[in-house]
Amino acid sequence: MRQTQLIMGMPITVDLVHEKQSIFDEIFSFFRAVDRKFSPYKKGSEVSRINRNELLPNAYSKDMKTILSLAEQTKQQTNGYFDIWKNGVLDPSGLVKGWAVYRAAHILSKKRYEHFYINAGGDVQVSGCNEKGKQWTVGIQNPFLPGKIVKVLILLNKGVATSGTYIRGQHIYNPHNIDKHITDIVSITVVGPNIYEADRFATAAFAMGKNGIHFLERQKGLEGYMIDKKGIATYTSGFDSYVFTERN
Amino acid sequence: MIKKAIVIGIIILFIVGYVVYEQRIKQQDAVMIPSVLTPTSAPATASSPVNGRYKDGTYNGPVTDAFYGNIQVAVVISGGKITDVQFLQFPNDTAHSVEVSNQSLPQLKQEAITAQSAQVDIVSGATQTSQAFMQSLQSALQQAKS
Numbered sequence: 001m002r003q004t005q006l007i008m009g010m011p012i013t014v015d016l017v018h019e020k021q022s023i024f025d026e027i028f029s030f031f032r033a034v035d036r037k038f039s040p041y042k043k044g045s046e047v048s049r050i051n052r053n054e055l056l057p058n059a060y061s062k063d064m065k066t067i068l069s070l071a072e073q074t075k076q077q078t079n080g081y082f083d084i085w086k087n088g089v090l091d092p093s094g095l096v097k098g099w100a101v102y103r104a105a106h107i108l109s110k111k112r113y114e115h116f117y118i119n120a121g122g123d124v125q126v127s128g129c130n131e132k133g134k135q136w137t138v139g140i141q142n143p144f145l146p147g148k149i150v151k152v153l154i155l156l157n158k159g160v161a162t163s164g165t166y167i168r169g170q171h172i173y174n175p176h177n178i179d180k181h182i183t184d185i186v187s188i189t190v191v192g193p194n195i196y197e198a199d200r201f202a203t204a205a206f207a208m209g210k211n212g213i214h215f216l217e218r219q220k221g222l223e224g225y226m227i228d229k230k231g232i233a234t235y236t237s238g239f240d241s242y243v244f245t246e247r248n
Numbered sequence: 249m250i251k252k253a254i255v256i257g258i259i260i261l262f263i264v265g266y267v268v269y270e271q272r273i274k275q276q277d278a279v280m281i282p283s284v285l286t287p288t289s290a291p292a293t294a295s296s297p298v299n300g301r302y303k304d305g306t307y308n309g310p311v312t313d314a315f316y317g318n319i320q321v322a323v324v325i326s327g328g329k330i331t332d333v334q335f336l337q338f339p340n341d342t343a344h345s346v347e348v349s350n351q352s353l354p355q356l357k358q359e360a361i362t363a364q365s366a367q368v369d370i371v372s373g374a375t376q377t378s379q380a381f382m383q384s385l386q387s388a389l390q391q392a393k394s
Contacts, residue, residue, distance in 0.1 A: 015369075122373040130369055141373025142363055150361040152368055164374030189372055217355060227361055237355035244366075 007031045008039065008097065010121030016108070017115035017131055027104050027118075034100045037063060040091045050090050067092050067099065070200075078204035078215075098161060098199025101125050105195070118195075123161040125195040137244055143186040143227055150233070151225065152244035159195030163188050163206035184210050189225045191242050197222065302328050302392040309388035323388040330389075 001019035004011050005028050014027050039045045046064055049055050060068070071084045071092060084092040101118050105125045108116055115128035117136055126136040135156050139149030143164055153160065164187030188206045192198035201222055205212030213234050216224035223239040302325040311320045324332040 013370075117370055119370050119372075122371065124370050124372050126370070136370065137366075137368040139364070139366065139368035139371045141371050142361065143374070145363055148363045148365060149368065149371060150364060152364065152366050160372045162372045162374055187374060213356060231361050232358060233361050234356050234358050237357070239357075 003028075005031075008035045008093075008100075008120070009041075011119075012121070013117075013119040014104075015117050015119075016113060017128070018113070023108070023111065023113070027107065030104055030107065031100060031120075034063075034096065034103075037061065038067070038092055038096045040089075040093065047090055047092065067095060070099065071095050074200050074204065078201070078208075081207045082200060082204040094203045095200055097121070097123055098159070098196045101199075102159070102194050102196035123159075123195055123199050125159045126155050127157055140189050140225060141187075144231065150227070153191065153242045154244040155191065155242060158191055158193065158242075159198035160189065160191045161195060161199040161202040162190075163202040185212070185226055185228050187227045188212055188216075190216065191223045191239070193221050302330070302389065304328070305392065307388040307391040321388060323392065325392050 001024075002013060002015040003024050004013040006012075007028065008031065012028070012031055014024055016023065036042065036044070037046045040047050040051075042048060046055070046061055050060070050064075068084075071082070074082045074095065082094070084090060084095060097120055101120045101123060102125065104118055105116075105127060108118075109127065113127075115130070117124060117126045122141065124138055126138065130136050135154050138153045138155055138160050140151040140153065141162065142148040142150045185206065188202055190198045190202040190205065192201065201216065201219065202224075205216050205224060205226075208215055210226075210228070213224050213226040213236065216222050217236045223236045223242060225233055225235040225239055227233050304325050304327070306322055306324050308322045309320055323330055
């Protein structure tokens with residue numbers, strides 16, 4: 001059974017192979033709570049209050065402190081390419097999405113749900129198998145053609161995230177050069193041990209431009225597939241192990 | 249109504265886009281717009297409102313930047329309804345003389361992407377629709393209403 005709701009400005013889909021309505025409600029209300037707290041667009045959110053200097057750091061919520069420390073850690077791990085502060089304004093959206101999906105998946109796992117996926121605007125956590133007892137298949141969207149894919153992945157208990165410019169325009173920037181648009185690559189897809197890892201490193205790798213795929217090659221447990229504006233894909237040495245072939 | 253029209257437009261885009269892409273793959277040349285998709289009528293050739301809110305005719309959207317190139321669509325209204333969405337411009341940068349550099353890509357691999365339509369459980373992408381396409385289409389529809 002699959003349900004989709006629009007939260008955090010994107011469609012969030014939860015597909016549970018063995019369903020119960022109450023668990024859908026719990027997951028979606030979790031996402032709504034995350035949105036209320038972290039949305040930079042909601043005036044009453046904690047993020048907005050921090051940006052208006054209405055909160056001292058010791059009054060931040062536990063989740064906010066977690067996100068801020070995870071962001072700092074990610075910034076260090078990515079040579080500063082991942083930064084939730086832009087011109088002194090806090091916008092942790094780039095980290096919150098993957099973290100929220102990861103947390104939601106954790107809620108399901110703790111309740112002994114084994115077979116599900118969560119897809120938040122194209123960032124996906126898969127667990128177990130689909131209705132047919134097979135591993136989940138995930139298509140990488142063709143950035144040039146809506147509705148088409150370029151690759152089929154077959155994944156067991158992984159996270160996969162795609163960063164790109166083809167829909168929301170230039171929503172990722174290079175913190176080292178804010179005015180310089182990222183123009184040579186169109187999208188980067190990252191497969192990681194979970195969606196939190198995949199999402200944050202997809203965002204950072206995209207901000208690195210063409211060097212992002214080299215960065216991913218050096219990270220243990222991460223594989224990446226980068227598409228440039230000429231339609232050429234460059235991918236990491238272990239990526240093939242996730243690609244669906246007839247032999248699967 | 250507009251939402252519905254846009255949804256229909258997007259479905260048409262998928263079909264038209266697929267045709268464009270397939271043509272491109274086959275031809276492997278620099279001309280991105282197959283002649284069959286080039287609009288044959290001038291903008292706003294007729295203007296008799298029928299049942300729908302749109303007047304019949306062909307309306308060109310503005311050229312919009314799709315980041316990897318420009319997109320311009322034309323929308324064909326017939327009987328007050330959208331009957332076709334055509335590409336007047338489509339990014340043509342994806343052609344061909346691909347330079348796979350010999351310089352240090354130690355373990356990385358490269359390939360030209362292909363358009364697949366295999367059935368999958370989930371799709372990972374930056375989002376569902378193209379903003380540039382929506383802008384061009386919405387503007388064309390705006391003209392059709394006035």
